Amino acid sequence: MRSNKFGIRIAASALALAVSYGAQAVTDKDIMNDENTPEDVVTYGMGLKGQRFSSLESLNTDNIQYLQPVWAFSFGSEKMRGQEAQPMVKDGVMYVSASYSRVYAIDVKTGEELWQYDARLPDGIMPCCDVVNRGVALYDDKVIFGTLDAKLVALNKDTGKPMWIKKVADYQAGYAITAAPIVVKGKVITGVSGGEFGIVGKVEAYDANTGEKVWTRPTVEGHMGYVYKDGKKIENGISGGKAGQTWPGDMWKNGGAATWLGGTYDPETDSLFFGTGNPAPWNSHLRPGDNLFSSSRLAIDPDDGSIKWHFQTTPHDGWDYDGVNELVSFDLKENGKTIKAAATADRNGFMYVLNRENGDFIRGFPFVDKITWAKGLDPKTGRPIFTEGGRPGDPSATEGTKGEPVVAQPAFLGGKNWMPMAYSPETELFYVPSNEWSMDIWNEPVSYKKGAAFLGAGFTIKPANDDYIGVLRAMDPKTGEEVWRYENTAPLWGGVMTTAGNLVFTGTPEGYLKAFDAKTGKQLYQFNTGSGVVGTPITWEMDGEQYVSVLSGWGGAVPLWGGEVAKVVKDFNQGGMVWTFKLPKDRVAAN
Amino acid sequence: MCRPIVVGGTTMKTIALFLTLMLTWAHAWAQEVDDGNDLLNRPADRTYDLILESGYLKVGVYENFPPYSYEVDGEPRGVDIELGKRIAWEMGVEFRVHWITPDENLGDDLRNNVWKGHYLAKQRLADVMLRVPYDKKYAYMQDSTGEYINEQVVLFGPYQQETWQIAFDPEKLDSVETVAVFQYHPIGVEIDTLPDFYLSSGLGGRLRDQVRHYRNVREAFEAMRAGEVSAVMGMRSEIDHELARPENAAFRLAGNGFPGIGKQVWDVGMAIKHTHRQLGYALEAIVDRLVKQGEMDALFADLNLRYSVPQYYREFLDAKALARAEGEL
Structure with missing residues (x-):
């Protein structure tokens, strides 16, 4: 029996090698052209612009009910916590990351594992923001991803063996990487995650072949950017020109603005678009000023890291409204003209349409039902008009008492969090995974930190409605109108994809992969994957059949924050799987 | 770790073994005990x-x-x-x-x-x-x-x-009667601590621009030696400890109060x-x-x-x- 089993194993792995050795290297052209090649997915975002739109239409509203699972793959071990990645598919192999900085290569025909890589994390590591990983980048013969100890790792796509490993930031100082890197013109572009204390966000580029650093761009005003040439570090201008313009004292030195969700790229304007997190410290009363470039979107030159323009969604943030959400490039056809536009749905509850050539504000509108912290946006600049009394109080002013609690909506987890939206050039609508919740914020009357008296804030998140938190919305970027909505009991925490088959896909914490009619929002399909879906689906074509894949595995930030939301999600079980579906050929024909 | 080189002979071996045990003993305090349950992935219930x-x-x-x-x-x-x-x-x-x-x-x-x-x-x-x-x-x-x-x-x-304590550089300040002096003189604090919040928001924010942030009190003292700050605020034991080090001998304890801090001790x-x-x-x-x-x-x-x-x-x-x-x- 034993030798027999062994023999089968050998045969299986030989086959696996045959499959992967036949694969071609991923080129810059493949990456730039990803949205036009439905037989593969080689970028995070199904195209660097991040539209998450597929031109495939064999699977469509008429036959979606015949979509069936073809294989499921387990990530194994006890590390079942928050599977937020988007898979990649190239030449019959799927490359996907899992929680705890793990990467897998899977034969997409059979669902068999080709290799697995577990990043060796240092003892005593305390990642600030859960142990998720959102995906890999592909380039040449490499699979590149970021780790919880803030390194970039390039693996050989056929063997899973490391080809280079580079430290991007010091995990002991509070840095991590959880986002998928992107590759633009041979450079791996990454941001960093970070805790609240003493960190400064940055965007960096590394040579994809060698791992050598090419440039670094800090995302807080006052810090010098650098380019690296022939082993020399050359100054390339201070972010924002100089220090101290929008920050008091030396606070810019530790200003936060972590670039923890990675970025997108638009080839037409040759710009990287990265969002930035909230400013530090959390108590906004200590840092009067706009606190640039926190809670902003930055357009960055991919060649040297220079900032082309910025747009700040929440100046002087006091609610933890990270500005990291993805900026998606699209052509806005309006009044007979086509504008090079880009849109983003912010944590703060507003959706913004910008001119992506210069960052000019075109329009902004709420994409959630209620916003309390601002009365609206200035129609010219897009700057929020703050509500009086809407800002959480200064704990120093009310020390020893709870102070006056402030109710803010959306909650700090945002009208939309990290989960990417999708844009369909066919319906010209954005499909936005959003949540309806508020938070109470107060000053903790008694608080301690590291053995010392402290001034802390307390907060609790509350659902805004009795029967649902999550809302998948179709938003019209021309009018700001919601065209349709789907309400979900639990908060939505997974990404969205749309296709030319008039379909919109997303997952739910209840475990379902769901598909909707892109025009009407009618639910057409659901399949329970066994654990919450907080990853982002993809679709591709293989041997004349259309496939869909999505990760299953409940986790992420929602279960980490209690409050009344915990009641809704406490019974969801963890997991760690890839599910792959297809529409069988005969079902297309039958249509 | 520390492996003794065995030169040869029983005596040497015994001495080496003895040394190893001594070293192991000395290092035992610094090494954490791993006594959790691997199989169930939970800590030992140490009553x-x-x-x-x-x-x-x-x-x-x-x-x-x-x-x-x-x-x-x-x-x-x-x-x-x-x-x-x-x-x-x-x-x-x-x-x-x-x-x-x-x-x-x-x-x-x-x-x-x-x-x-x-x-x-x-x-x-x-x-x-x-x-x-x-x-x-x-x-x-x-x-x-x-x-x-x-x-x-x-x-x-x-x-x-x-409790809280300030130390200052007498070359820069004659004394610290009240914290108001830090409207005019830079003061070092550990980032994201109560001294940070207290000085950054105190007196209607008038000290804010003089607050310099460091990763810990030791780094704030380094900055004081380098002349970047005139004083450092921290916990009393932290300040006492730094003042006891010879390189900080020139610095002095301040006698000021901390009006407005709810928790003084x-x-x-x-x-x-x-x-x-x-x-x-x-x-x-x-x-x-x-x-x-x-x-x-x-x-x-x-x-x-x-x-x-x-x-x-x-x-x-x-x-x-x-x-x-x-x-x-």
Whole structure:
């Protein structure tokens, strides 16, 4: 029996090698052209612009009910916590990351594992923001991803063996990487995650072949950017020109603005678009000023890291409204003209349409039902008009008492969090995974930190409605109108994809992969994957059949924050799987 | 680690073995004990009896936190380390260090190190954690639904009272009568601490531009030596510790008050898991004796630190007993 089993194993792995050795290297052209090649997915975002739109239409509203699972793959071990990645598919192999900085290569025909890589994390590591990983980048013969100890790792796509490993930031100082890197013109572009204390966000580029650093761009005003040439570090201008313009004292030195969700790229304007997190410290009363470039979107030159323009969604943030959400490039056809536009749905509850050539504000509108912290946006600049009394109080002013609690909506987890939206050039609508919740914020009357008296804030998140938190919305970027909505009991925490088959896909914490009619929002399909879906689906074509894949595995930030939301999600079980579906050929024909 | 080179011969081997044992013994304190359950991925449930049986006590202390707990050449040092060793000695077991990486607040530290374990290290818990503020209000805090937030732990055994202190550079300032002087002179603080918040928001924000942020008090003193700041604010023990170092001999203690700080002083004690109360009673008895007999004061004095008896004892000890506890008899 034993030798027999062994023999089968050998045969299986030989086959696996045959499959992967036949694969071609991923080129810059493949990456730039990803949205036009439905037989593969080689970028995070199904195209660097991040539209998450597929031109495939064999699977469509008429036959979606015949979509069936073809294989499921387990990530194994006890590390079942928050599977937020988007898979990649190239030449019959799927490359996907899992929680705890793990990467897998899977034969997409059979669902068999080709290799697995577990990043060796240092003892005593305390990642600030859960142990998720959102995906890999592909380039040449490499699979590149970021780790919880803030390194970039390039693996050989056929063997899973490391080809280079580079430290991007010091995990002991509070840095991590959880986002998928992107590759633009041979450079791996990454941001960093970070805790609240003493960190400064940055965007960096590394040579994809060698791992050598090419440039670094800090995302807080006052810090010098650098380019690296022939082993020399050359100054390339201070972010924002100089220090101290929008920050008091030396606070810019530790200003936060972590670039923890990675970025997108638009080839037409040759710009990287990265969002930035909230400013530090959390108590906004200590840092009067706009606190640039926190809670902003930055357009960055991919060649040297220079900032082309910025747009700040929440100046002087006091609610933890990270500005990291993805900026998606699209052509806005309006009044007979086509504008090079880009849109983003912010944590703060507003959706913004910008001119992506210069960052000019075109329009902004709420994409959630209620916003309390601002009365609206200035129609010219897009700057929020703050509500009086809407800002959480200064704990120093009310020390020893709870102070006056402030109710803010959306909650700090945002009208939309990290989960990417999708844009369909066919319906010209954005499909936005959003949540309806508020938070109470107060000053903790008694608080301690590291053995010392402290001034802390307390907060609790509350659902805004009795029967649902999550809302998948179709938003019209021309009018700001919601065209349709789907309400979900639990908060939505997974990404969205749309296709030319008039379909919109997303997952739910209840475990379902769901598909909707892109025009009407009618639910057409659901399949329970066994654990919450907080990853982002993809679709591709293989041997004349259309496939869909999505990760299953409940986790992420929602279960980490209690409050009344915990009641809704406490019974969801963890997991760690890839599910792959297809529409069988005969079902297309039958249509 | 330290492997002896065996030159040859039984005697050499014996000596080498002896040396190895000595080295292992010396390093044992610095090395953490891994006694969690691998199979079930959970920490050992170390009750009082099990601790005595195992022969060691795992004492949780913050890492890199002089003068309380830190490492010098791989050896744990500091007043909390000395206290931990003393407690273990009184219990008749070996001291083992459990280093704590501080999280955002005390609640996180208690969860990660005393009752649940961090989600990346679920088998790792301290038997007892030191430097835990002893505050009834904190211990019995309730959440919005009326649940006790800290019901998983017992906070007990106050052993010191801590407070705030400023040290200044007499070359830059004649004295510090009030904090208002820091409208005109830069002052160093550890980032994201109460001194940071106090000075950044105090006097209507008029000191804000003079506040310089450092990763810890030691770095703030380095900045004072470099002339970047005229003063440093921190906890009294931190300041005392820095002033006792020869390179900081030129600096002086300030005598100012801290108007507007709600918590001017606070008691510091210990924490155990709520199911391990028997251990708590044993530890409490040991620490109570150390405090009352002035031995705690001696532990602090040995490290050039001033010592104040916790408020807890001030409620019931008479003047003479208090004087004894503070080493004045």
